[in-house]
Amino acid sequence: MNLGLAGRTALVTAATRGIGLAIARSLAAENVRVVIAARTKDDVERVAAELHGSGVPAELTGEEGCRAAVEACQGRLDILVNNLGLRAGTGWADTGVTQFEQAMAGNLYPAARLSLLALPLMRERGWGRIVVISSVFGRESGGAPAYNATKAAEISFATALAREVGRQGITVNAVAPGSILFPGGSWWRRREADPAGIAAFVERELPLGRFGTAEEVADAVTFLCSERAALINGACLPVDGGQSRSNI
Template sequence: MDLGLQNKIVLVTGGSKGIGRAIAKAFHDEGANVVVTARGKEELDEAAHEIGAFAIPADLTKPDERAGVVRQVVEKFGTIDILINNVGGSNGGAILDTDVRLFEVAMDMNLYPAIDLSKQVVSLMKDKGTGNIINISSIYGREAGGKPTYNAAKAALISFTKALADEAIPYGIRVNGVAPGSILHPTGNWQKRLEENPDKIKQFVESEIPAGRFGTVEEIANVVVFLASEKASWVVGATLNVDGGQSRSNF
């Protein structure tokens, strides 16, 4: 299917590995001009070379570096058509054992970069009357399951997605989200857990994922490129679960 994404300028945060890397590749395969940004320069450069993307190393927890990324993309390509807010991470443990500062750190990693970068690119997109922003959250933003710091940040991201979508759509800018379930890839936490205790993880898959297996990064990426295309022109403010039935929520 031709998704009409040729020559679009796409910025993918957290694009050096895992889901972000797969999203960047999917856009490149659709003929888009892709920019990836992440903190680790060596891994980022390797990913960009493999994909055929332009790399901008940055620590997106820092406001000045976020602004620098947007500035560099605009200097090179003239605009940003599609923003994928994928950067994030988890920390802490049980709520009663976790210092409140770690909740703040989780917001710094998962929420504030998405808010700041979205505000910056909306100002570019408004002039054109078109654009797409897609926020990568988690099914655990809708229900308990992951680390509480991570859950809280992703829940806030899902709420932010709907709020910004309603503000942005009058300007022709669509904002949506994707909430992945448990995804297996070489650099992810599930791979580490699988290596440490394969029997326990096998039991988890059997009891928690109706589809009977982990998802792949490509399955997330396929949904993201669809949402960014005009094939999804009437999808506004939605966060789609992509989880093989894992989520217990019915929305």
């Protein structure tokens, strides 16, 4: 299937590991010029070289870093994948207003800043794709309270923005991954620490009997960025193997 992405320029945030790296690789395989933005310079340079793209080390929780990331696209930005995510607190015992502020600063605010910075460049060409990586716990309750709230806010943001910019040739969607396993990730660390407990979790909670992979999320994101997904706008696509229990 020709996804019609060759020659496009994409900015992918937090793209040096896990889901972000898989998305960057998937887009690069479609002959997209990929610009990656992440905090660590060595990692950015390594991935940019692998993908024959470019990158910028940037602290994306602030306005300055977001501007630097968009400027690194050198005046053309067709695709924006907001993948940066941050968890603050684990339960109500260690979650208060401070943790909610931290979670918003690491999830919703970068997605909003980068999207608003990208829109003028997309409007110039009359075409654009914005994807926000939310979570299964943005669609239903569960997970850390502050993370849960901010991931739900990301879905709401994507839906609202989609209605505003759709007639300008720009689509905005969210993707809600379930439990995804990749080396060094949170589920990887939990499985290393408690193999029996995680095996029981998989048996109890994951209908496919396995974790998802970063590449499976990346494939869904790449499709949403394509010409073939032109009618998908304002949606939240679960990529969770049936893990979620939401009816919507």
